[in-house]
Amino acid sequence: MPGKLEQAQRDLHGVIAAIATAVDAGGEPDCARSIALARFLLGNGCDGLNVLGTTGEATSFSLDQRRRVMNAYAESGLPLNRMMVGTGAAALADAIALTRHAAELGFAGALVLPPFYYKGVPDDGLVAVIDAILSATAARPIPVYLYHFPAQSGLPWHVGLVRRLLQTFGNRIVGLKDSSGNMAYARAAAAIASGFKVFPSTEAALPEARARCGAGTASTRSRAGPGRRPSIQATATRPGASATRTTRSTAAVAPTPWSA
Numbered sequence: 001m002p003g004k005l006e007q008a009q010r011d012l013h014g015v016i017a018a019i020a021t022a023v024d025a026g027g028e029p030d031c032a033r034s035i036a037l038a039r040f041l042l043g044n045g046c047d048g049l050n051v052l053g054t055t056g057e058a059t060s061f062s063l064d065q066r067r068r069v070m071n072a073y074a075e076s077g078l079p080l081n082r083m084m085v086g087t088g089a090a091a092l093a094d095a096i097a098l099t100r101h102a103a104e105l106g107f108a109g110a111l112v113l114p115p116f117y118y119k120g121v122p123d124d125g126l127v128a129v130i131d132a133i134l135s136a137t138a139a140r141p142i143p144v145y146l147y148h149f150p151a152q153s154g155l156p157w158h159v160g161l162v163r164r165l166l167q168t169f170g171n172r173i174v175g176l177k178d179s180s181g182n183m184a185y186a187r188a189a190a191a192i193a194s195g196f197k198v199f200p201s202t203e204a205a206l207p208e209a210r211a212r213c214g215a216g217t218a219s220t221r222s223r224a225g226p227g228r229r230p231s232i233q234a235t236a237t238r239p240g241a242s243a244t245r246t247t248r249s250t251a252a253v254a255p256t257p258w259s260a
Helices: 002-011 031-043 063-075 092-105 123-136 159-172 183-190 203-213
Strands: 014-018 048-051 083-086 109-112 144-148 173-178 197-200 216-219 232-237 246-251
Touching (some): 031 063, 048 063, 063 083, 092 109, 092 123, 123 159, 144 159, 159 173, 173 183, 183 197
Parallel strands (some): 014 048, 014 216, 048 083, 109 144, 144 173, 173 197
């Protein structure tokens, strides 16, 4: 099992696109369109995908819907070793079920939000949540990436807590997706331990992220050097949704297959 964890750590790197989840007219996940977009992104310069993250609106879907999306990716033939998938949830039982499912399917990593409804949760409580998730997936361990997005979750994976988690759980916690936009935080998190992979959300920091954080960037508008990944933004709006429900994902070159 340690070998699989190490392999997953090597596979996730570079430009990780936060991919939108397509939705049909009935409000259900449109897996065929989602897979078409995923195939396009991976085929046009993105190193990997963040499936069912914030851009993928994971917390707007039910447990069953999230499982169906994950199953569709697993059945698509796309390389799951290039994908982290969001498994965080407000309910611990849901987070455990989703993380276990991600492990069984073979995703390279589980992206875990803190339990985000109640605020002011003490560090001991957050450590207990991670302990429960890791214990429940011990038979089929999946690398865990902490998802730091305090503006949305209301709960930070602060640097002291991340250090404690690494000291307690070792290489089961392999990295962190930082959507705070605070590069000082990303630098501090990356400095906690050698090999701990931090993916800042701002592609403007990609050169520094590769050099100092050792991972890359995980963002909605992923870009890289000229001549290698010319990038545009592909925008898709849920049918019948308000303007505030517009979701975005990265397309490396035009045109996008989103409406296919």
